[in-house]
Amino acid sequence: MRNNFDWTPYRRATVGFDRLFDFLENSGGAENYPPFDIEKLGDDHFRITVAVAGFKADEIDLTAHQNMLIVSGRKTQPKEGEERHLLYSGIATRAFERRFQLADFVRVDKADLADGLLTIDLVREVPEAMKPHKIAIGGGRETTALVEDKKEAA
Structure with a gap:
């Protein structure tokens, strides 16, 4: 911010x-650092895009733990004999850790790395037991019906 x-x-x-x-x-x-975007792709689909230029897929670690998504990156040390002699270094390759607080029932669907951008697709899946249900009054039997989301009907 x-x-x-x-x-x-x-x-x-x-x-x-x-x-x-x-x-x-x-x-x-x-x-x-690193900069990121969060976009809404649909009612229950979201995407986080993190700019990780200079990092390879094996240098980035994604960890989802409860309601927290942690994206961290660390450049591997150059092997002996592969050292570079830079005259100017403008590409940021410092280690980073970015934390994203996820809402309840949001899970990471997939992650891809292309053109220096790490895209993380998220999906919100509310269990059936947590969705609102209408309860019928009387009749002595258990009768329930799933309540439709009014936003979808509009």
């Missing part, structure tokens, strides 16, 4: 809080 708030008017009115404002202005700098 980018901090685009201008703290200048508050700096003029306060004395001795410069370190606090510096912290607020600079917070989140390391959290912006």
Whole structure:
């Protein structure tokens, strides 16, 4: 999350809080790597796209644990004799870890790496027992009917 708030008017009115404002202005700098997009593909389908240029598939680790998806990457060390002598290094290859909080009943469907973009497809699957049901009154037997989602009918 980018901090685009201008703290200048508050700096003029306060004395001795410069370190606090510096912290607020600079917070989140390391959290912006690697950049990512989250898109909704359908009612229950989502996609996370993470820009991981310079990383191979075996250098990226995806871990889904309860409601947390952890994407981490670490470049492998060059083998002996394969060292590169860079004159300028502008491609970020530092290790990273990005955490995504997943909603209940969301699972990772698949993940692909192409053209420096890691795409992670997510699917929300609510169990039948958790979906709302209409209960018939009377009759002595258990009769239930699944309640349709009103958004789908519209």
